[in-house]
Amino acid sequence: MDSSEIPPSDLREEQPPAPASLPLPAAFLEFLGDNGLDPALYSKADTIPRYIRLKPGTESSVVTEIESELKCDLVKVSWLPDFYAIPPEIQIAGSKAYQQGKIYGIDAASGAAILALDVQPGDHVLDLCxxxxxxxxxxxxxxxxxxxxxxxxxxxxxxxxxxxxxxxxxxxxxxxxxxxxGTLFSILxxxxxxxxxxxxxxxxxxxxxxxxxxxxxxxxxxxxxxxxxxxxxxxxxxxxxxxxxxxxxxxxxxxxxxxxxxxxSTDAAACTSGYDKVLVDAECTHDGSIKHIQKFEFWGWKTLDRRVLNVERTGNLLHLQLGLLTNGFKLLKTGGSLVYSTCSLTVAQNENVVQQFLSKYPSAELLKIDPADSWPCRSGDIQKTLRFDPAASQTSGLFVAKFVKL
Ligand SMILES: C[S@@+](CC[C@H](N)C(=O)[O-])C[C@H]1O[C@@H](n2cnc3c(N)ncnc32)[C@H](O)[C@@H]1O
Known part of the structure; x- marks a missing residue:
């Protein structure tokens, strides 16, 4: 999908919100409202596929085997190598292919965050959360x-x-x-x-x-x-x-x-002997992950209130996210790159964290994520950052930003 097809958020706010197919509780709708998020983001929750990744090296004949075992089509994701979409109600855990370690479940937007890191042979990679x-x-x-x-x-x-x-x-x-x-980890x-x-x-x-x-x-x-x-x-x-x-x-x-x-290690040692690539997939309110939100229908919406929307917890999260991003960056070698991602759609946990971080660390520069030109995402509120909106991208929601250490 061309990212230009997706209207900027200020235009979307003028549209009447489409009814959400999930019975979203009032407290969650209030959380969305407080964060300028449109409940229509959740309107296609039931149609967002599950994604699986075929372990590289697995023979392509396995696809047909899995299709007959799971009794559904595996639809190749054109923009992401080795990824297939399956209907959301299909469970893979009972399948032979899963038990034999030929496939694993991973959302397509998560796959994009990994591709954004551009891992190269020989890289030393740190995954901080x-x-x-x-x-x-x-x-x-x-x-x-x-x-x-x-x-x-x-x-x-x-x-x-x-x-x-x-x-x-x-x-x-x-x-x-x-x-x-992860805010204090310092082993190279x-x-x-x-x-x-x-x-x-x-x-x-x-x-x-x-x-x-x-x-x-x-x-x-x-x-x-x-x-x-x-x-x-x-x-x-x-x-x-x-x-x-x-x-x-x-x-x-x-x-x-x-x-x-x-x-x-010391910060100076990290600049020469640190990691080539760092992923900071930070703890967040998970509000962009439809599948996560859906679980609260089963656990009870009160649990969502306590675990996700709690104001004190959210305040601490912002501090944690900045701490994780800052420490991940410290452990990066000069010239190395870092991807920061969250499955929250709020500006507070994404663009604001990025902004605060950039203002404190002049040696950090945002990088354009080149393959994203063909991904079903749009630009975040800061240029070069990306947003996967669930309904528009048919993935779990994700924010992605990539930095280089100068
Ligand atoms: C969004 S999940 C990460 C998902 C994971 N990257 C994946 O793809 O499966 C966030 C993780 O951060 C961890 N976490 C929370 N606070 C942390 C901290 N201070 N240091 C390291 N990890 C932390 C949580 O335990 C949780 O497992």
Whole structure:
């Protein structure tokens, strides 16, 4: 679809809102109103397809097999390689193709955010809010047998789901996963061309060397998490100590001293030895995700009120989003690029965050996302940023901005 077909938001406001097909509760309509969002965005909720991505390397004959198994057509997404649309009511979890790790569910707009990052062979990639991991899997797919992938999330149980995904899809060899606060995380990629690293390789040091990853935890680790649990929140790790819950056999860690891998970096070190690409798919109110909103029909609209619309939570979110974007940018090497995305459609969580960030960091510059010329999205309120409106794009709503570190 040509982005010029989609009217700018100020024109849309003059149209009477189309009735939403979902029974949106008054509090949510008020939230939309407060944020200048048209309820018509949700009017085609029931027709937005589900999307699946065929794992690269999977034979194309699988498409016909999946079609006969799921009893529906797989419609190729013309603007996104390896993506197919299926009717929204189709569940893929019971299918053989899913169980055998040939397909995974990921929204098309999420796929676009990953393509925007333009991952290149050999890149060191950081995914700062990684769980439950659909974008992480696609990033691992893009890297193939080169580079490295680091996933970070503050919620350990959600990060464990990422580990399961990476293992199921055989995508974890070059990956590592940290439970950590993304606003403070400061571990750089293991960079095999760092001269100083040689001094650390293969030195026996009473178990402080990374050996092959095993799901069995050491006595020391078990004691540590017991202490953390006793101290309070099970989800918030001690901020100074990120917890590594998985690393693959080609992640570059095996044989290295833990203190070499886990030591915090300085901003200056990140400029030379930081990540080539960073994704900040920030925590948000999820108001653009039709499927997320639909879930509250089942959980009860009161839960939506408490979890999504709570004013105090939203205020804290804005602070968190800016913190995540800022720290992700700090961990980027000079010349590297960062994609910031949220599945909120509010200006506060998107353009305003971008604006505040740009005003604080003159070394950050917005980049045009070239492939977007053929995507069903429109420009955000700041030039070069993108918005996938659910009804118009037939995807889950998403805001995407790309920066380069000068
Ligand atoms: C929108 S979801 C990310 C979705 C994910 N990128 C994917 O494609 O599956 C946001 C994630 O941010 C995590 N999060 C919230 N606060 C965080 C923080 N301070 N540091 C790191 N992750 C955080 C949440 O636990 C949640 O998993």
């Amino acid at each position: 990684t769980a439950p991991g659909a974008k992480l899997c696609m990033l691992a797919d893009m890297l193939g047998s080169t580079g490295s992938l680091t996933g970070v999330d503050v919620a350990k149980h959600r990060l464990a789901a990422c580990r399961t995904m990476l293992q199921k899809y055989s995508l974890g060899d070059r990956s590592r996963l940290f439970v950590a606060d 990629p293991v960079n095999s061309n760092l001269g100083s690293m040689e001094a650390f390789v293969g030195i026996e040091d009473n178990g402080s060397i990374f050996s092959e990853w095993t799901s069995k935890r050491s006595w020391k680790d078990r004691q540590k998490s017991k202490k953390a649990k006793a101290a309070g929140s099970p989800h918030l790790p001690s901020t100074s100590e990120p917890e590594l819950i998985y690393y693959g056999k080609d992640s570059g860690l095996i044989g290295l001293q833990k203190r070499y891998v886990l030591h915090p």
